[in-house]
Amino acid sequence: MSLHTEVRTRLTTAMKTQNDVERSVMRLILSEVSRMKPISKDFLDDDIKKVVKKLIQANEETLEKMKVGSDNRNRLIDENHILSSLIPVPISRQEILDRLFTSSTPAINEIKRSERDGQAIGVCIKFLKSQNLEFNSDDVKSVVQELRTPTS
Secondary structure, X not given: OOHHHHHHHHXXXXXXXXXXXXXXXXXXXXXXXXXXXXXXXXXXXXXXXXHHHHHHHHHHHHHHHOOOOOHHHHHHHHHHHHHHOOOOOOEOHHHHHHHHHHOOOOHHHHHHHOOOHHHHHHHHHHHHHHOOOOEOHHHHHHHHHHHHOOOO
């Protein structure tokens, strides 16, 4: 199911169950994505992920300035739990290494043979995307640097 479909489904469920926080969050996501792409009705998962990440970041910045125990603070925390549930958790640095070493593709050899780190990072990212995995780019960079560092 696409992320857009999931947001719409969760909006409908939130309306039926009268979950005001989730309903508001799902409406906000759809509104922000529509604002980004006003003409298109086809929203990519990446568009929704960008909006969700932006909303989480904005909530985090606001939370830093709010007093503990405030009703609004608790609502923002609830919103971030809902928003976070829409974004897959990225795999860890160790999981990236495990995937590379257990893969039947020659990605690990291509990474080691690449002339520059940038090329090697590109090979690693292409491999991870082909596996439909979410990952942190800093972890990819770290793994690639480790693999390309000569051992003594």
